[in-house]
Amino acid sequence: DAGITQSPRHKVTETGTPVTLRCHQTENHRYMYWYRQDPGHGLRLIHYSYGVKDTDKGEVSDGYSVSRSKTEDFLLTLESATSSQTSVYFCAITGGDEPDTQYFGPGTRLTVL
Amino acid sequence: SQQGEEDPQALSIQEGENATMNCSYKTSINNLQWYRQNSGRGLVHLILIRSNEREKHSGRLRVTLDTSKKSSSLLITASRAADTASYFCATEHGGATNKLIFGTGTLLAVQP
Known part of the structure; x- marks a missing residue:
């Protein structure tokens, strides 16, 4: 998975609790992305980052925040998880020799009860 | 959207x-890309075709792009059971953010 790890890989939490997902890369790539994948919707972009402390919203950013204090780490936070945020979350990076191609992490399956 | x-589908x-x-x-678009996803795994990049290209090949994959119809096709020849996966197209549109918009995917099952 191109030097990308996600943690945790699985998480079950309760409505209203805060949750933070971590994406870590060893490629020193500039761009990092968070997606969610739901049946019938494909992948939808939540937030992305184009450098340390530089982030922007994607298509489905409501209820999510992100932070990037180091090149290698991109954190996704659900401030108060809701059942509609039950999903599989993927991190991706791009850059290097193929700047248009995204490389994906293994995903985090989040269940909000 | x-x-x-x-x-x-x-x-x-x-x-x-x-x-x-x-x-x-x-x-x-600037370019269109195809990705494969095996069950329970992350997406893997297959091939990229730029807006000024009409056809591209990579091994058993052939991609065509018709910008006048805003459509693309992915052909997998001589399929194998290992090709069983979901396939997604993704498009990059303008700007310098490298953002992709993904399609909803095609689930391919290759029977042995």
Whole structure:
């Protein structure tokens, strides 16, 4: 998975609790992305980052925040998880020799009860 | 939403047959990419075609792009059971953010 790890890989939490997902890369790539994948919707972009402390919203950013204090780490936070945020979350990076191609992490399956 | 549409949603074929899946999008693109996702795994990049290209090959994969129709097709020749996966198209539209918009995917099942 191109030097990308996600943690945790699985998480079950309760409505209203805060949750933070971590994406870590060893490629020193500039761009990092968070997606969610739901049946019938494909992948939808939540937030992305184009450098340390530089982030922007994607298509489905409501209820999510992100932070990037180091090149290698991109954190996704659900401030108060809701059942509609039950999903599989993927991190991706791009850059290097193929700047248009995204490389994906293994995903985090989040269940909000 | 600018999300692309893929057709068919599901496809079942026998080993050795060819598989064709299609992708349509709504606004002009810089490039179009195809990704594969095996069950429970992350997406893997297959091939990229730029807006000024019409056809591209990579091994058993052939991609065509018709910008006038805003559509692309992915052909997998001589399919194998290991090709069983979901296939997604993704389009990049303008700007310098490298953002991709993904289609809803085609689930391909190759029967041995």
